[in-house]
Amino acid sequence: MLSDAALSIAIGCEIKWLYNSARRLALPVRRSSADATWWRLVHHLAVDLGIPLVNAARSADTLIVAGVAPGRVRLRATRDGSVSVSIDLDRFHDGAALAIAAAIYLAVPRARGRPRKHSGTEAVAALSQSEMEEVVRLRALGTSKRLERAVTLGSGMDLLEPPAIVVVRELLSAGIPFVVVGTTAAAFHCAPWPAEHLDLCVDASGRNAAAVARTLNRLGAIPRGTGVRDGFCVDAAIVGATPTLALRVNNLSLNLLAALNGIGEYPQVEQLSIQVPMDWGQIHVLSLPGLLKSGTPGPVSEGAAKQARWIQFAAS
Incomplete structure (x- = not known):
């Protein structure tokens, strides 16, 4: 189970983006490494490329949940197919593995309340x-x-x-x-x-x-x-x-x-x-x-x- 700080590192986003996006997609925020990988691809497509969030989530389902074979794949970015996006799944999974490892071992949870003073x-x-x-x-x-x-x-x-x-x-x-x-x-x-x-x-x-x-x-x-x-x-x-x-x-x-x-x-x-x-x-x-x-x-x-x-x- 990844904390909020760990999810932020694994996905590469601010944690409020994750909660807002999950609310818009009517999805629960799950904290496994697999879910973080899925959200990472959604963030790449929706934020970095400007693809609508619903379409980004649908594409992530196709590429990750359905288990598309590794390699370079192309996705339609527009309805008429005039614009497409090329995705290198091998590079994506390598980068996701590094981000998740950093999230597991190096994330520092935010302490709640005022800092405790030591006598x-x-x-x-x-x-x-x-x-x-x-x-x-x-x-x-x-x-x-x-x-x-x-x-x-x-x-x-x-x-x-x-x-x-x-x-x-x-x-x-x-x-x-x-x-x-x-x-x-x-x-x-x-x-x-x-x-x-x-x-x-x-x-x-x-x-x-x-x-x-x-x-x-x-x-x-x-x-x-x-x-x-x-x-x-x-x-x-x-x-x-x-x-x-x-x-x-x-x-x-x-x-x-x-x-x-x-x-x-x-x-x-x-x-x-x-x-x-x-x-x-x-x-x-x-x-x-x-x-x-x-x-x-x-x-x-x-x-x-x-x-x-x-x-x-x-x-x-």
């Missing part, structure tokens, strides 16, 4: 003694060791070639600018919670979009948590149209973000980063003030207790 005593009691000892131990390490631990999600270099190192090296060799952010940056700054994903803010603007697409295809990256067709691939247009990517590369969970809330797009994120020298090259990592400005990393900020733990860690 100072709650924050002080947030970290356990063992966690504070872990913070002290990690801060005694050099920056290179800390980044190695963070990027490899705590596994170090035990594996012959950790998939996270492969991803970082491929991005560097392709000349793609990126900054380590999110839970990975928090782990670099000695947060006592292991990073669950490799979180990167990537500059996919201009020609970089094509380089990002080639790199992801070379790595065999696929959307997390959703089915994909055989032959799934991305290109510059799909990368440019999908600002958040929740991917899997082998057994690595990889999140690529075009911007960070509270900071902005890649140029602003890079300004708030520091450079760490590694064997693979110079790596940009979001600074701790920048990390706090962007909001707490996703898994750490779920619930008041974890939020308080993050506040205490940042102040320690």
